[in-house]
Amino acid sequence: MGSWLREFLVERNIDEDVIQKLEEENIDETVIPLMTDSDLAKFIPKIGDRVSTVAFCRQAAILQQAHTRRASILSRLQERLTEAEGLPSNKKSSSKLAGNTNAKRKMRRIEVGWMDFDEREQRYRQVKSVNGGGTNHISIGKVATVADIQVMAEKMFFPNGYSKKNKSLSQYSTHMESSQTHVDLFNTVEELYERSKVKILRLYLCTKKRTGQPPSVGGQDYLTGLQPALIDLTNNEQNSAFPHLLGEESQNQHGINDGASTSEDLDDTSPLDEGSDAAIKMESDSLEITVDESLCAESSSCPLIVRRAHCLWDLISAFRNPDIIEKELNVKMCSPDGVLEEGEGIAVLHECLTEFWMDFYESCTLGAEGKVPFIRHDFQHEEWQAVARMFVVGWNQAGYFPVKLAIPFLEEALYGSTTSSFKDSLLLYVSQKERDVLLKALEDFDSVDTDELLDVLGSYGCKQVPTKDTLHSILAQIGHKVIIQAPMYVIKCWHPILASLARLLPPNGLHHFIEQKKKQMQPQHSSFP
Numbered sequence: 001m002g003s004w005l006r007e008f009l010v011e012r013n014i015d016e017d018v019i020q021k022l023e024e025e026n027i028d029e030t031v032i033p034l035m036t037d038s039d040l041a042k043f044i045p046k047i048g049d050r051v052s053t054v055a056f057c058r059q060a061a062i063l064q065q066a067h068t069r070r071a072s073i074l075s076r077l078q079e080r081l082t083e084a085e086g087l088p089s090n091k092k093s094s095s096k097l098a099g100n101t102n103a104k105r106k107m108r109r110i111e112v113g114w115m116d117f118d119e120r121e122q123r124y125r126q127v128k129s130v131n132g133g134g135t136n137h138i139s140i141g142k143v144a145t146v147a148d149i150q151v152m153a154e155k156m157f158f159p160n161g162y163s164k165k166n167k168s169l170s171q172y173s174t175h176m177e178s179s180q181t182h183v184d185l186f187n188t189v190e191e192l193y194e195r196s197k198v199k200i201l202r203l204y205l206c207t208k209k210r211t212g213q214p215p216s217v218g219g220q221d222y223l224t225g226l227q228p229a230l231i232d233l234t235n236n237e238q239n240s241a242f243p244h245l246l247g248e249e250s251q252n253q254h255g256i257n258d259g260a261s262t263s264e265d266l267d268d269t270s271p272l273d274e275g276s277d278a279a280i281k282m283e284s285d286s287l288e289i290t291v292d293e294s295l296c297a298e299s300s301s302c303p304l305i306v307r308r309a310h311c312l313w314d315l316i317s318a319f320r321n322p323d324i325i326e327k328e329l330n331v332k333m334c335s336p337d338g339v340l341e342e343g344e345g346i347a348v349l350h351e352c353l354t355e356f357w358m359d360f361y362e363s364c365t366l367g368a369e370g371k372v373p374f375i376r377h378d379f380q381h382e383e384w385q386a387v388a389r390m391f392v393v394g395w396n397q398a399g400y401f402p403v404k405l406a407i408p409f410l411e412e413a414l415y416g417s418t419t420s421s422f423k424d425s426l427l428l429y430v431s432q433k434e435r436d437v438l439l440k441a442l443e444d445f446d447s448v449d450t451d452e453l454l455d456v457l458g459s460y461g462c463k464q465v466p467t468k469d470t471l472h473s474i475l476a477q478i479g480h481k482v483i484i485q486a487p488m489y490v491i492k493c494w495h496p497i498l499a500s501l502a503r504l505l506p507p508n509g510l511h512h513f514i515e516q517k518k519k520q521m522q523p524q525h526s527s528f529p
Helices: 003-013 016-024 036-042 049-086 093-096 146-158 189-196 294-300 311-318 320-324 347-365 381-398 407-415 422-429 431-441 449-456 470-485 486-506 507-520
Strands: 107-118 121-128 136-141 172-177 201-209 303-305 328-334
Touching: 003 016, 003 049, 036 049, 107 146, 107 189, 121 201, 136 146, 136 422, 146 172, 146 201, 146 449, 189 201, 303 311, 311 347, 320 381, 328 347, 328 381, 347 381, 381 486, 407 422, 407 470, 407 486, 407 507, 422 431, 422 470, 431 449, 431 470
Parallel strands: 107 201, 303 328
Antiparallel strands: 107 121, 107 136, 172 201
16 A cells, blocks of 8 residues: 555544555555445445545546656657767667667668759759759669769659750760769768768769860860860860960989979970970760870870869879870869869979879778778779879879888889888778777787777688787788788789889888888878878
């Protein structure tokens, strides 16, 4: 019997003997409303006391039910607020689903729109629904790439190759853009969501009508679209459009001690004779930038127009040509809106190299501090050799050396053999959390968490249970696997091209040279990524 029922009976002047008898028979507030009047009269003789007691018990049950319901609502509200703030929830189901990858969504919703370039206003404008555009909501797999979305968008806005206004897709150059984050064709939907942190991702199919005419100088659009351009320096009488892009040969010599560029300023180059033929031809469906051999034979200067935010693919496309490694680059940058920037010379080349290697580290390498290239399906023999030519040209013409690449990888690519410690290089390759576990194991093997150590080694395919005596050799073996064995195809593509650098950088001085370069690097004005 509850204390509050006892207090009620005492207030009704019920004898203590009656109250004790009710307690002995286990008659409480939940039983009294279920008893008949004759049964209750055996304990409470007066009818008024019986009626008031039954009414009191029923009212108490209603209040208790309301209190329980209120507590349940408050509990659910607290759980929702906890989830919204990103704090751990108290739900039992949350612990059951923790780590369950099958419970993760495999599809994501995105918005796809269409923006067309307005020649009069010189900017992209969104195409409205009445004209065949608008914003479409689609569900797509998280592993789908921007290239897949571009194909879907082209079919969406140009069904059967024609828009609602009966304009052919073949008349336009196309690319994908987003106002929320930078996108590349090989980015997946999951990567874009993780990078942008937005609730719903929005991408635009950007189109621009092809003119078929070479770009003019001074504030005009130098590209017919933001797709990678094809520079075709073939015989063309309209060479007068590009005299400022072509220069005479300048000699460059670089020392090993400081790695600084000693090349002459490319801004002082003089134009070619009027008889030289040059023209730029744009193709939206091509990813190649080619240099005609006839022009290269006449001049040692090689003009290149590189788009910002597309530097990696533009330079790889240009450096597929093996002859470009012997030429003096004259790089000019093109802004995202298609306008050619005025800067040129060694400073622009240096800026271009910085963007190239930063993009390369992000999209083509693995590792925390020591970067190692990984095999990509869209990088074949030509693409990897193009990167190697960029390596050589960057050093020869700008004193630029990618010091973030793992030293054993560089030694193997340069000299065909390695003398550096694979264990130390592995510690630079792994993440900071994994490095802390491995360093603790190396310092005091008995104090390290065995499960954590096995998880770290298992993530790199270790098939051996480590001991205090075997840990060093195991780490060296894993380092050789991830730094040399895994990128061996890349090493074989790079080695013939990097042979010229191997003669300038002796093997016994490479490690010291890279360490000195890292010490000289400035946070904001670094020559080396």
